[in-house]
Amino acid sequence: MEYVSWSPLFSVKNPHIDQQHKKLFQIVNEFHRAYKAKENKDYIFSILNKLIQYTEEHFRDEERVLKASGCTEEFFNNHVKEHEKLIEEIFQLNMDLQAGEKKTLNELERFFDKWLINHVLEEDKRYLDFVK
Template identity: 50%
Template structure:
């Protein structure tokens, strides 16, 4: 069963970023499936680690795009702070998971839902109009 299904409402009209958002939704769906199937603690750690590594890359790409697109500096800074808080939240959940698996799995499920859906729809969609000329974006190495 899929937890969150990709739809055009999530699209920021940039294939590279849309594909990253799809991957993040896939990670959330993997977590949801693991909960449903009562997977063990190691599997949850694997998903959390995947989420940590993938979000770091994704956030770098998003922030680079905002700068390239001429998104207002004050809004970029706010978005970066939002990303930093999200990373802290993920690390906090990772730490909490080591101490209280049941409580943290529930918190992570809520976090993934709120963050993925709300962050994409409310925050990421704000930079979409600035990126019309960056639809073929590829990250700088």
């Protein structure tokens, strides 16, 4: 069983952004699978790095779409702040794991529940009204 599966529930009704979210889900699943299977460290960190890079790319893109959507400045600024927080959190996770901190699968799942799923469901879906 995959950790997260895409469902229409996650759609922000923008095919380009949905596609990117699907890819994020896919990389998180890949990371989860490798971590669970206790694959070799280099491999696990290469996936985590891929996730970080893709996340930065996605946030840049999403912010561009959001900016062009005519949303309020306050909404835009808050969303950008959220993204900055998420980037810090994933950097921190990377540092903790690199430093040899042990995280249970459960802890990782709770991290990504908040980091990925909540952000898409709670924050990204809020721009449904602006982005078409």
